[in-house]
Amino acid sequence: MTAVWFAALALLLAGPVPALLARARWTWQVPRAALVLWQAVALAAVLATLGAGLASLSLLFTEEPGFPFLARHGFVQTTLIGLGSTLVAIVTVRFWIVATLVGVRTRRRRRRHRDLVDLLHRKESVSEVDAALLSETGVRVLTGPGRVAYCVPGRRSRVVVSDAMLNSLTPEEVRAVLAHERAHLRARHDLVLEGFTALHAAFPRFVSSQAALDSVRLLVEMLADDAARRRTGSLPLARALVSMAGQPGGDAEMPVGSAALARVRRLAARPARRGVSVLTYAAAGVVLGVPTVAVAVPWLQLSYRALAR
Template sequence: MSALAFTIVALLLSGPVPAMLARATWPLRAPRAAIVLWQSIALAAVLAAFSAGIAIASRLFVPGEDGRPTATLTSEIAVLGWPLWSAYVLVFALTLMIGARLIASVLNVAVATRRRRAHHRMVVDLVGSSQAKSTELCSHYARPLAGTGLRILDVAQPLAYCLPGVRSRVVVSEGVLNTLSDREITAILTHERAHLRARHDLVLEMFTAVHAAFPRLVRSGSALDAVRLLVEALADDAAVRTTGPTPLARALVACASGRTPRGALAAGGPTTVLRVRRLGGKPNSLFLAAGAYAAAAAVLVVPTVALAVPWLTELHRLFLA
């Protein structure tokens, strides 16, 4: 039953549960706690998938009459029957595949993302304004936020994004400086700096890797899309604390249609309308945040205690026999 339970939990946490949570509106009032909840769900789904495989392996190598594990996989066919044995082997193979895909996905996402960012960083360093000129062009209010990684592109359309990493960059266009007011420029730079300071890119990389690791039939794109929105909401909150909601809302609308490279975290984008509405809606809720943190802990602790302890005990007895 442990193998079946873990399989069901893994399927629920990789499909229906993310879909239901993605439809909820409360996460935008507790973005940080909601991200923790999403991370707990993703981690629990991966652990449940691996636990199902381990539980099945322990069933396929149950102790024989001498108290030792059986020597071959096929020797359990007579005990389990062909249908159940085939199902066990199929789920075990699926678990191994997910593990291999997860390792490959983590490596592919990390390497590809950093390669794209390094290339684009080289481009903006070549074509963007130097630090001295950037400081001169920046508004009086935004100048302290510029830092050493600010680059200004000679583009009329307002756009703003950041390139995370060891040598991070905040990139804005001449259109931002010519169109936005001082406080709006400050808001947009604070937004991008918040992404870099909190390393939101690493959060997105983890969800991208997990999304790619699970098979298409059971995975959901809801988690990745929801976390993308939540990290933007967190950066918005940092900007609001500096300038207030109105300058940020105007800056977001101005930069909404700006095109940004893959791997960058942009101020605008398809979620702009929803985020602007959020700025004028209800404030963040400590009650919702506390509930989300409690749910995140429960997602990890309850299945572990209820499901893992029994088969871990059995596995311990099996290998000590």
């Protein structure tokens, strides 16, 4: 029965739980703690999936297969064990394949993108803001009608802005945007998004929830907002977000103008109390620890006794 509980827990953590958590707005108040909670849910789903497979294998190796196995466990439980084992095999194989493909393709795309922005970089300075930007390592200015700003993560990271953005924002707003993008690069938010992208693709569509990936994308933007407003204040960043809202991000993974309305409202709200963050971290520990221990310990004891015979 342990395999069934593991499989049920994995399905719950892959679909309904992320869908419910994505509707919560209190997570916006504590984006760092909320991101830890999302990671705990994702890791618990992976561990539960692996646990379902290991529990099924332990039954197959410690009990006689065929009719005796069916008679002992019944048709329904035997069917659930078979379906759970199949799901585990699919998810495990798909996760490693997808994770590898996502990593390879993402880095290849970033390399091409980095080479392209280096080639199209406008080197002549036409304003005081441009001169300050061009003196900083890794900043690239592109010519175009859209007001865009984004970063290209990696070993040779880039912060890409358009001259339309430079001409439409004040120097304080430009500095807020740059601080936002550099926060993404320092914290390597791209790696967090890669992990959730691979996990979302690994689970079958009828199980996985797009809400997890969308929520994590918004949370990393809010984390970068917090870093930016500590340097420049909330008002310049909020004005920049309003100005750049709805602008196309091109190939950017984390366009600065995405979900601007929610982020501006958050910047204008009161800071969250410390207790909310503490409770969120505690919830992450419970999500990751309690179900795993409650289901895994009995299974380990049963397997030990079966193998010791």
